[in-house]
Amino acid sequence: MGQLAKMTNAGDGVDSVRSIAGYEIMTEGRGSNAGTCLINLKNWEERKQNVHEIIEELEQHTAGLGGRVEFFEPPAIPGFGSSGGFSLRLLDKTGDLRYQELQVANQNFMQALSKRKEITGLFTFYNASYPQYDIKIDNQSAMQKGVSIKTAMDNLEVLCAGSYEQGFVKFGRFFKVFTQAAPEYRKNLDDLKTLFVKNDQGEMVPYTSFMTVEKTKGANEITRYNMYNSASIRGSQAKGYTTGDAIKAIRDVAKDTLSNEFDIAWEGLSFDEAKRGNEFAVISLIVVFFVYLVLAAQYESFVLPLAVLFSLPVGIFGSFLMLKQMGLANDVYAQIAMITLMGLLGKNAVLIVEFAVQKRNEGLSLRDSALEGARMRFRPILMTSFAFVAGLVPLVLSHGAGAVGNRTLGSSAMGGMITGTFIGVLIIPGLYFLFATMVDGKNLLKGQQKTSITESIMSIAESIAMREKTRKQKAQLVNLLIKKTKPKK
Numbered sequence: 001m002g003q004l005a006k007m008t009n010a011g012d013g014v015d016s017v018r019s020i021a022g023y024e025i026m027t028e029g030r031g032s033n034a035g036t037c038l039i040n041l042k043n044w045e046e047r048k049q050n051v052h053e054i055i056e057e058l059e060q061h062t063a064g065l066g067g068r069v070e071f072f073e074p075p076a077i078p079g080f081g082s083s084g085g086f087s088l089r090l091l092d093k094t095g096d097l098r099y100q101e102l103q104v105a106n107q108n109f110m111q112a113l114s115k116r117k118e119i120t121g122l123f124t125f126y127n128a129s130y131p132q133y134d135i136k137i138d139n140q141s142a143m144q145k146g147v148s149i150k151t152a153m154d155n156l157e158v159l160c161a162g163s164y165e166q167g168f169v170k171f172g173r174f175f176k177v178f179t180q181a182a183p184e185y186r187k188n189l190d191d192l193k194t195l196f197v198k199n200d201q202g203e204m205v206p207y208t209s210f211m212t213v214e215k216t217k218g219a220n221e222i223t224r225y226n227m228y229n230s231a232s233i234r235g236s237q238a239k240g241y242t243t244g245d246a247i248k249a250i251r252d253v254a255k256d257t258l259s260n261e262f263d264i265a266w267e268g269l270s271f272d273e274a275k276r277g278n279e280f281a282v283i284s285l286i287v288v289f290f291v292y293l294v295l296a297a298q299y300e301s302f303v304l305p306l307a308v309l310f311s312l313p314v315g316i317f318g319s320f321l322m323l324k325q326m327g328l329a330n331d332v333y334a335q336i337a338m339i340t341l342m343g344l345l346g347k348n349a350v351l352i353v354e355f356a357v358q359k360r361n362e363g364l365s366l367r368d369s370a371l372e373g374a375r376m377r378f379r380p381i382l383m384t385s386f387a388f389v390a391g392l393v394p395l396v397l398s399h400g401a402g403a404v405g406n407r408t409l410g411s412s413a414m415g416g417m418i419t420g421t422f423i424g425v426l427i428i429p430g431l432y433f434l435f436a437t438m439v440d441g442k443n444l445l446k447g448q449q450k451t452s453i454t455e456s457i458m459s460i461a462e463s464i465a466m467r468e469k470t471r472k473q474k475a476q477l478v479n480l481l482i483k484k485t486k487p488k489k
Contacts, residue, residue, distance in 0.1 A: 001035045004069065007061050008039055013047035013054045015040045024125060026072075026234055031220060034125070044400040070123045072234065075269055085121065085236030086246050087268040091228040094261050099219040099229070103128035105262050106231040112257045113235070118249040120238040126231035130220035133189065133213045141210040146199035155197045156207070160186050189213065225265055242329045247274050280335045287342055288312075295350065299357060303439045307431035308349040314427065315345040315420025322415020326396075328408045337412035344388065345420040351377045352428045356436075366436050370429035378425060385421040389414055 001019040009017040017039050024034035041047065041054065049057070055071040062069045073084035090109055092102045106126055113119055142149060157163065162180035169175070185191055192213065196204040223230050237246040247270060254264045266274040288309060295305035319338055323330060356373030360366065395410025 001037070004035075004037055004062060004065060007065070008037060008058055011054060011058050011061065013042055013049045015042045026070075026125060026232065033130075033220070068123075070121075070234075072121065072236070085234065086243055086250070086270045086273075087266070088233050088250065088270060089223075089225040089230040089265045089267060090126075090233060091225060091230050091263045091265055092261065093228060093263050095228065097229070099128040099222075102126070102229055102231055102262075105258070106233075109253070109257060109262075110233070112253045113233075113250060116249045116253065118238055118241045118245045119235050122233070122235040124231055124233045125221075126219075128219045129217045132216050132218045134216040136212045136214060138210045138212070145205050145210060146201055146203075147197060147205050147210060148200070152197045152207070152211075156195070159195055225267070230265070237329070240324075240327065240329060242331050243270070243273060280338075283339065284342070287339060291342070291346055298350075299353070301439055303435050304353065304357070304432070307353055307428065307435045308346055310431050311349045311420070311424050311428050312342055312345055314423045315341045315416035318419025318423075319412045319416035321419070322411045323408070325415075326407065326411045328404070328411055331408060333405045333408040334412040337409050338416065340413060341416040341420065344385075344417065345424060348377075348381045348385070348421065348424055349428050351381065352425070353432050356429070356432050360436070360440075366433050366440060370433045370436075373432070374425060374429040381421065381425060385417055389417055392417075 001021045005017045005019045008014060017037055019035060019037045021035045022032060023030055023036055025036040039058075041051065047054075051073055055073075058071055059069070075084055090102070090106050092098055092105075103126060106124060110122060110124060113122055137149060137152070139149065142152065158179055159181040162178045165177045165179050167174055167176045180186075181195075185194065192211075193206070193208050195207050197207065199205050223232065235246070237243050247266075250264065258264070292305050292309060295308055296302050299305060316338060319334065319341060320330070323334055328334070352373045354373070355376050356369045359369040359372045364372065392410040392414045395406045396414055398406040398410070
């Protein structure tokens, strides 16, 4: 641990390192063969590397340390697990104490996972072949010496492992009292020969008179999850993939490789993420359906809104293309930007189709209506789109804390807006011509009037203004008649 702390502290971008020997933070396990280093990085202004680059550098420096060293980020949400990426457990569903079988299944499962391109940094600390000593108690010899087995084991636990007895308050602080043998009396295996326990007569009986120790192998730590023996597995998504992609890959591997005796269970932040599923597709369908209903009411047609909806995939393609070129993942930031794009690009298409519908109602042909709508709205669409793209430049070029999220949000929106604008103004008139040809001259309702909602609103406003003008004229006429018919004094 001391060597590891020195090697990590010498890395660029590292501010300080704290080491905890005997404690493994990933599974909260304790043992003399495990330890944890807490690495604090310098501020963004004081270093040029991000956390992933620092981890790669530290992995190279600690490659020949002699032990297995794994670096990982803290969780994205504090309190949800102990590391970033994904975390799961391999469960033995039989309920038996089959530690060796669990290790074999864990190793095969890890080998299958390592072949997937969506996963990197895969590791597990489960080991069922850890060197141990097995304490054998001769019950007959213990009974002959008047020693209770329970008393002997409880006393051995207090001497070697320690026992919390009580606490007291002093100097305004709470102090805990533990009972345990001094370190020099529990340092080696031979120290067991110097330990004694009282029998029922109050005499001190040595443990060596009824206890023997044998070498064996077993699990370094026994952990249960959902009441089953489990092996903890950690990892992270590869570059260009999200944790959702990694979770899907793990599920596919588990379905293909694990038998009915084993299963997987998620924990930490992966537990909530795995339950959510692909909500982006559901939200996108809801948004598209809502837009379709609004446009159907506006155009008084169930077909013309398709000209707007079929223009949206062009922007979505540009969004994915921009993310690919920037080396960014399709995460929640990118999905938020895509939902926003649906509204912005849909607005451009609505403007072109709306003007085309108006020109068609004025008597122009379908082809001329489509071209006239595109010509009239070409400059306003470019002006608003360029203004939006210019506002995204600071997000795309951002750096520092949270830069990845800002770049993902800005790049996704920028790529979709650029392709959706330049290609959309070319294909939207063609889409309108295609779908308008299908319904031209056909009425859904008998006596249906071919007017857009804008024209209807304008006509209603004109009618209200005309009625108000008529009312004022009548009021003025009545006042004039009253004045003329008023008798003179």
